[in-house]
Amino acid sequence: MPINPNAKLVSNLLDLKTIEQAPTRKGYGEGLLEAGEKNEKVVALCADLTESTQMHLFAKKFPERFIEIGVAEQNMATVASGLANYGKIPFISSYAMFSPGRNWEQIRTTICYNNVPVKIAGSHVGVSVGPDGATHQAIEDIAITRPIPNITVINPCDMHEAKKATLAAVSIDGPIYLRFHREKTPVFTTPDTPFQIGRAEVVWDPEKGSPSSDDSGRLSLLDVAIIACGPLVHNAILAAAELEKAGIKVRVINNHTIKPMDEKTIIQAAKDADAIVTVEEHQVQGGMGSAVAEVLARNYPVPIEFIGVQNRFGESGAPNELIEHFGMGVSHIIGAVKKVLARKHV
Secondary structure: OOEOHHHOOOOOOOOOOOOOEEOHHHHHHHHHHHHHHHOOOEEEEEOOOOOOOOOHHHHHHOHHHEEEOOOOHHHHHHHHHHHHHOOOEEEEEEEOOOOOOOOHHHHHHHHHOOOOOOEEEEEOEOHHHOOOOHHHOEOOHHHHHOOOOOOEEEOOOOHHHHHHHHHHHOOOOOOEEEEOOOOOEEOOOOOOOOOOOOOOEEEEOOOOOOOEEOOOOOEEOOOEEEEEOOOHHHHHHHHHHHHHHOOOOEEEEEOOEEEOOOHHHHHHHHHHHOOEEEEEEEEOOOOHHHHHHHHHHHHOOOOEEEEEEOOOOOOOOOHHHHHHHOOOOHHHHHHHHHHHHHHHOO
16 A cells, blocks of 8 residues: 555554544644643633633643633734734634634734734634534635735644644744644544644655556656645545556645645656646635645646635535535545546646
């Protein structure tokens, strides 16, 4: 099985019956608690959603370093900016629809313009929020954060990576947007899986063998690269496993840092495959896939297909049903791979 051994993933990676399930927001809560234990400059502010965002762990341990702002997201961002200006490392938490959604201007002007180290944790992203519906399903948050100068944008793939991203954020001297999911999703990385802000990780790669030639006579060990972020990285791996059975050689990249993106890894994947599929639980316009397309348009243009929400609002429903309904399931990724391969060979 072509799992990248350097990724140090779980042994039951493909077994949905036995693989551990946990929400990425849990990793954030645990990471924030540990960050507070390690660094007394870490403080936390919440907009009346401490348990939903898992910030209650920090609030209970460090009540003197926790501020309950209430339902006032704009004020939360400006207070955090002031604390950062006086040497603190503030983490602010709410549903992503409200932060960075409702307080976007305050994040832009008081945090990013001043380039202060506020860490914005947006929880309950994507359609997998479920029955809360369109008003609470943040599927535009990458698009509104990544154009802002100075900010780093991260979408961890599972609970362990969310914890690592939270801890790593403390050492970055600048604003960071951390994107977390509500629903339990497969925990397929381990505490030993490498994580570094700004570096994508190859989690699945074809076994080395004889190169095949495409219609142009070009020799290649790779047919397509799937570049994914968030929990849908696991769907991408499941799709790759099915495609490998059909003789299609796939590389899967966990592109957790959307800004600044690991351009070297993305460009190399395009050169190796000459066909790309991007996968994200976000609008395809302005999201991670758009950022990948921008990189490749400048450096190495290839056919691309985009898996994500296709210019629609969310709906109420069960999380897994919504992933399928909005075309982000394993079968949809497989379909996108076959479509981009057809374009590649035209």
